[in-house]
Amino acid sequence: MATNSSLKNQIANKGNGNQNTPQGYTVKQLMSASSVKNRFEETLGKKAPQFMASVINLVNGDTNLQKCDQMSVVSSAMVAAALDLPIDKNLGYAWVVPYGNKATFQMGYKGYIQLALRTGQYKNINVIEVYEGEVKSFNRLTEEIELEFEGKESDKVIGYVGYFELINGFRKTVYWSKDEIERHKKRFSKTGFAWKDNYDAMAKKTVIRNMLNKWGILSIDMQTAVTTDGNAVTQDFEQEDSGLVIDAEFSEVNEASEGQQEIKFENADA
Template identity: 55%
Template sequence: MNNHQVAQRSQYTVKQLVKTDLVKEKFSDVLGKRAPQFTTSLINVVNSNYQLQNVDANSVIASALVAASLNLPINQNLGYMYIVPYGGKAQPQMGYKGYIQLAQRSGQYKKITAVPVYEDEFEGWNPLTEEIKYTPQFKDRDKNDEPVGYYARFELLNGFVKSVYWTRKQVDNHRKQFSKSGGNNEPKGVWASNFDAMALKTVIRNLLTKWGPMTVDMQTADNADSGQYDHLEDERRKVNGEEEQTGQAIIGDLMNQEGQNQELEQLKEVEQTDKKPAEPVKDGESNGNSNQEQEELPF
């Protein structure tokens, strides 16, 4: 393998990387038989997001491995976990459904509730007693009808109850301060396309990680949302070839695939040549092969 091939490894796409034995093994170790389905979903996510196609493909793989380790789907429409571009790399970002899913798995929650609160429903919130004066209005909302706040509550099997309420302004200020990919004055990315879902995620995360049981999976999810990616760097090094041996493995896998494709093309050309009909021999003419056979006959 020459230096030019090593230099080109960063240009490989996610689709190419997930076909390498190294990456296949990583997803198989985490997901088992479900690994092919997950990597197909990953390719679909990247194909549907132009910005993800232009970030470091290795960071996309590392982010997807976080979702795989938490056993959460990455289909952006489901809202469990997102893979978002930022600063030329991809990073994992939890959705509110992902936090609820992890809480349910702990087996310690009796109830979990999270809802947007609109102006015609809200009368007041007492942070000391955690009581909300709320009258739900079950009706279709206009797209421009924005919630004034977001409410979340849980009850554990042991009887412990906790509630939080954030105004829309509190949520937006939190986005500006802590979300690297969420934009500054104006929301962008997932925050722009689905503000309410991300607002509910913010409130639920605050509720579960501050007052709920902190499981290993919940801590992993919270670290990812906090931008603590130290635990991803090892994965990135293993996937993107910062370690020479790993880089050679990725390039080697791709080169083997390319070589196999070339061999298949050559075989196809040979088969097509063999299938061509022989030209008929005119009367009075003979071909070289028949003369040779006659010369070899013993008289």
């Protein structure tokens, strides 16, 4: 296992950077290590340089991420790369966010929709906010909901509804009231950081994630996303003759994900 000293020596000449990060080297320096570059290139092919540049730009524009363990930033970004999802905050597919002194990988609801569509099993899938006056009827047992969009009385959001239809004809609709969303947030979100500026997006993700996990067809990528979403990711960096090597295999994932990357993680925001 590489020590902090060996890691620093290995990338000492890869760039100047800010030496005030927890390990004394920056994400830009880590990205310049040949083994890290090779791993992203193996995963993303020709898209790797653009993705790696987006990670560096993300950290440069976020002082909170700059204070995090930069190795955890790279590890979280690698999860997004493995799922082939961009980490641009404005796109809403996936995020790398700070949690204490670690970076965490966060799926966006658009990311779940994207992974579902890639399976080829979903004909339609969506999640929307529901406004005051739009719910005409709701059966809590069957979860059948009738919405009347013309009945909207105000811009007050009272809940969120998710829906999907498989190509085999199976359909599912779920409705979460605002109170249910709030209870979920208080129970599972340890910091509330991701919810602070992205409440609607996080609420929609909560609905669609739980709907797909309970009723949907999950590909290996979708199982990986559900398992790693909202967790502080760490990966082992090892010293070999060829340089810095990342041990990238998932652990604690569904058995159907066997053969994927092994990642150790700690609970963070849900």
